[in-house]
Amino acid sequence: MAEFLNGWKRTGMCAELSLQDVGKEVLLMGWVQRVRNMGGIIFVWLRDRSGIVQVVFNSDTLNEETYALAESLRGEYVLAVRGAVAKRDDAAVNEHMPTGHIEVLASELRVLNAAETPPIYIEDDAKDNEAVRLKYRYLDLRKPNLQQTLMLRSKVVNAIRNYMDSQGFIETETPILTKSTPEGARDFVVPSRIHPGECYALPQSPQIYKQLLMVAGMDRYYQVARCFRDEDNRADRQPEFSQLDLEMSFVEPEDVQHIVEGAFNSVFKAAKGMELNLPLPRMTWKNAMENYGSDKPDTRFEMKIKTVTDLVQHSGFSVFEKAAEDGQIVCAITAKGAADHLSRKDMDALSEFVKTYHVKGLAWYAQNQDGTVRSSFAKFFTEEAMDALRKEMGCVVGDAMFLIADKRLVALTAMGQLRLKLGHQLNLINKEAFNLLWITEFPLLEWNEENQRYVAAHHPFTMPMNEDFEMMDTAPEKVRAKSYDLVINGIEMGSGSIRIHASDLQERMFSLLGFTHEEAWKRFGFLLEAFKYGTPPHGGFAFGIDRLMMILTGRENLRDVIAFPKAQNASCLMMDTPAAIQEDQLKTLKLHFDIEE
Numbered sequence: 001m002a003e004f005l006n007g008w009k010r011t012g013m014c015a016e017l018s019l020q021d022v023g024k025e026v027l028l029m030g031w032v033q034r035v036r037n038m039g040g041i042i043f044v045w046l047r048d049r050s051g052i053v054q055v056v057f058n059s060d061t062l063n064e065e066t067y068a069l070a071e072s073l074r075g076e077y078v079l080a081v082r083g084a085v086a087k088r089d090d091a092a093v094n095e096h097m098p099t100g101h102i103e104v105l106a107s108e109l110r111v112l113n114a115a116e117t118p119p120i121y122i123e124d125d126a127k128d129n130e131a132v133r134l135k136y137r138y139l140d141l142r143k144p145n146l147q148q149t150l151m152l153r154s155k156v157v158n159a160i161r162n163y164m165d166s167q168g169f170i171e172t173e174t175p176i177l178t179k180s181t182p183e184g185a186r187d188f189v190v191p192s193r194i195h196p197g198e199c200y201a202l203p204q205s206p207q208i209y210k211q212l213l214m215v216a217g218m219d220r221y222y223q224v225a226r227c228f229r230d231e232d233n234r235a236d237r238q239p240e241f242s243q244l245d246l247e248m249s250f251v252e253p254e255d256v257q258h259i260v261e262g263a264f265n266s267v268f269k270a271a272k273g274m275e276l277n278l279p280l281p282r283m284t285w286k287n288a289m290e291n292y293g294s295d296k297p298d299t300r301f302e303m304k305i306k307t308v309t310d311l312v313q314h315s316g317f318s319v320f321e322k323a324a325e326d327g328q329i330v331c332a333i334t335a336k337g338a339a340d341h342l343s344r345k346d347m348d349a350l351s352e353f354v355k356t357y358h359v360k361g362l363a364w365y366a367q368n369q370d371g372t373v374r375s376s377f378a379k380f381f382t383e384e385a386m387d388a389l390r391k392e393m394g395c396v397v398g399d400a401m402f403l404i405a406d407k408r409l410v411a412l413t414a415m416g417q418l419r420l421k422l423g424h425q426l427n428l429i430n431k432e433a434f435n436l437l438w439i440t441e442f443p444l445l446e447w448n449e450e451n452q453r454y455v456a457a458h459h460p461f462t463m464p465m466n467e468d469f470e471m472m473d474t475a476p477e478k479v480r481a482k483s484y485d486l487v488i489n490g491i492e493m494g495s496g497s498i499r500i501h502a503s504d505l506q507e508r509m510f511s512l513l514g515f516t517h518e519e520a521w522k523r524f525g526f527l528l529e530a531f532k533y534g535t536p537p538h539g540g541f542a543f544g545i546d547r548l549m550m551i552l553t554g555r556e557n558l559r560d561v562i563a564f565p566k567a568q569n570a571s572c573l574m575m576d577t578p579a580a581i582q583e584d585q586l587k588t589l590k591l592h593f594d595i596e597e
């Protein structure tokens with residue numbers, strides 16, 4: 001039943017038509033969204049990526065053959081329709097449809113292709129099972145929401161490219177078949193045929209290449225880079241993703257931040273028609289942890305954390321007193337006006353919730369509007385201590401207060417999570433706001449319990465802060481890095497740093513991370529050597545384009561902003577990948593899988 005175009009040319013897209021086009025002769029092509037046969041008159045909704053327009057087939061004006069063809073139309077048939085744009089009668093106007101004031105009176109019709117009944121509904125709110133949607137992704141992608149997201153994504157990437165270009169950045173592609181890049185995840189590997197027994201690694205990021213481009217004197221590099229990380233999939237991860245990757249020579253953190261801010265401004269202008277307030281606020285990692293219990297604080301609402309150890313160390317409450325004695329902290333938040341909204345059951349649920357963040361418990365206090373006080377700990381407190389605590393925390397009638405005692409970072413992190421939970425539960429978050437901010441001065445290293453050694457908090461190429469150099473040998477855990485993250489609404493958008501550009505310092509960093517001299521040279525010798533031939537000071541940044549799209553579209557799932565995403569378990573349900581390879585391919589690669597059944 002398929003037909004050819006035979007010279008028919010489209011005059012435009014379906015939803016571009018409006019009252020201004022009334023009387024015009026048009027030729028549209030698209031898919032049948034819906035057919036309503038009223039007997040003698042057939043209404044067809046024709047859809048393309050611009051939207052939907054109503055086409056009318058009238059038996060009074062059409063020849064029999066064309067009308068009969070119109071009667072045969074079904075959902076998802078592909079049509080070419082010639083007709084005239086007409087104003088709808090007032091009674092027939094559809095205000096919910098952008099083209100609802102007009103319709104196209106068909107004069108000719110060609111069915112370019114028929115379609116079987118699709119296995120999913122092609123409508124935004126359809127409730128089909130996600131596995132089926134992913135298997136038929138090409139049909140899922142016909143839905144207006146997904147199409148608009150992909151179109152917006154293209155616009156956003158375009159805006160970034162234009163901006164980067166205007167700032168003198170050179171777009172450069174770096175290899176996909178490469179060597180392991182240490183970003184902290186597992187590598188995907190590709191066995192080599194020419195070098196049996198050896199593998200390439202897919203890049204976790206173009207980190208080393210972009211630094212080598214700085215050694216090469218390219219000065220300003222960027223790339224929309226595909227990166228691969230073999231992590232256990234979570235809702236907010238995909239095994240492959242795109243990031244805007246950039247690197248600059250002769251710069252300090254502020255210079256890189258300035259460029260990134262400009263890039264984000266151009267994105268928000270293109271996608272939302274809004275200008276950001278620049279420069280963006282900056283907060284040190286230490287302040288973020290102390291005030292928000294998170295290195296990616298959601299600053300759309302207040303409810304800051306306070307450390308009250310000194311205040312409660314002689315309160316009479318042995319749990320807090322003991323914590324203070326043991327060098328732990330007690331931290332607290334006040335939820336303004338929340339007392340009457342939190343039942344005993346809610347308090348118990350919140351106590352269970354914080355325990356999942358490895359603290360022993362939650363101390364809570366609520367003073368209802370009628371003056372009743374409910375609390376898990378007030379009875380142990382002296383009156384003065386309670387007064388002092390309430391005063392410090394600004395806790396008055398109607399408010400609730402929460403306290404946690406534990407090791408500093410453990411307590412702060414759990415409190416940060418509680419703060420977020422309450423923010424959602426009490427509806428304190430302005431969903432319309434975009435709060436962007438920089439988090440700076442991260443620790444250079446993190447202690448890895450499992451391997452009993454330090455690991456790089458960002459990556460091993462990050463420059464320590466000058467004033468902390470001396471502590472690299474004496475107190476490495478205290479060294480801060482010239483690194484910075486960009487956070488939007490509590491989500492980490494990207495990170496970057498000034499890099500180490502001296503071979504000896506880079507070697508010292510590798511040794512802090514537990515590499516011997518030989519191991520460091522074996523893995524990164526090419527880089528250590530490169531640094532000896534005149535490397536400029538340099539730094540850069542990378543941000544995830546998929547995540548950015550999630551924020552711009554208000555989606556909660558990365559899969560909704562990627563054309564062909566992997567399912568939760570890293571497989572592609574449409575192409576059925578990963579898949580076993582053929583016996584002769586295994587032989588050529590000299591590969592043998594030893595899989596226990």
Ligand code: ASP
Pocket residue numbers: 183204205206207246495496497540541542
């Ligand atoms: N390579 C880093 C990453 O992918 C970003 C950077 O430091 O530029 O997260």
